[in-house]
Amino acid sequence: MFQLTLRRRGISDQAVLRAMEEVPREQFVDEADRDGAYRDSALPIACGQTISQPFVVAYMTEQLQLQKKHRVLEIGAGSGYQAAVLSRLAGQVLTVERYRKLADAARIRLEKLNCHNVEVMLGDGLNLPPNIGPFDRIIVTAAMEQIPENLVERLEVGGILIAPVGPHQGVQTLIRLSRTEAGIERKQLVEVRFVPALPGVAREL
Ligand code: SAH
Numbered sequence: 001m002f003q004l005t006l007r008r009r010g011i012s013d014q015a016v017l018r019a020m021e022e023v024p025r026e027q028f029v030d031e032a033d034r035d036g037a038y039r040d041s042a043l044p045i046a047c048g049q050t051i052s053q054p055f056v057v058a059y060m061t062e063q064l065q066l067q068k069k070h071r072v073l074e075i076g077a078g079s080g081y082q083a084a085v086l087s088r089l090a091g092q093v094l095t096v097e098r099y100r101k102l103a104d105a106a107r108i109r110l111e112k113l114n115c116h117n118v119e120v121m122l123g124d125g126l127n128l129p130p131n132i133g134p135f136d137r138i139i140v141t142a143a144m145e146q147i148p149e150n151l152v153e154r155l156e157v158g159g160i161l162i163a164p165v166g167p168h169q170g171v172q173t174l175i176r177l178s179r180t181e182a183g184i185e186r187k188q189l190v191e192v193r194f195v196p197a198l199p200g201v202a203r204e205l
Pocket residue numbers: 049050051052075076077078079080081082083096097098099102123124125126127141142195196197198199200
């Protein structure tokens with residue numbers, strides 16, 4: 001059923017569908033939500049955040065055109081679910097989260113699922129230390145009013161960055177940036193709703 005829903009909504013990349021099938025989403029949601037873990041909807045997680053809707057996870061993953069050699073940066077680890085999907089298709093994944101509680105929980109889950117190629121880092125994805133990167137792929141899973149130059153700079157030539165861009169409240173547009181020898185190409189994809197990307201490491205746990 002889960003795969004069928006994703007296919008119906010237009011996901012056709014077999015490797016992405018397989019990765020979605022293999023990652024147990026019920027382990028990334030609150031215990032009370034386990035029964036609904038495979039419905040195509042976002043769900044609340046700790047710290048007032050959300051685990052994204054499966055279709056959006058699959059769609060963003062498909063748009064990244066991942067290969068096993070790729071080094072990927074994710075901003076917004078949340079539950080770690082998107083990172084687990086990425087880990088099955090990419091070489092290395094670094095995922096950054098501003099809440100310690102979420103970062104710690106994601107790290108434990110990902111270890112349990114043997115996602116050894118994922119590193120979870122507590123930090124501010126809007127203001128990463130200069131020594132982090134470059135990356136072949138960058139995926140932002142929190143809404144940004146604009147894409148910060150210091151993220152675009154971390155993208156290799158041939159690289160793809162995907163991010164929800166728009167107002168913090170309401171609807172954003174998923175934007176895909178591709179870095180070529182000639183410069184940056186920008187494409188608007190679909191409308192999405194994400195929780196906001198906020199500056200700094202959270203003070204609460
Ligand atoms: N990808 C996640 C869902 C992301 S929800 C999953 O699969 O479950 C968005 C997450 O981005 C939240 O956990 C939020 O705390 C985090 N976030 C927001 N701003 C951030 C920032 N500047 N740096 C790192 N993480 C951030």
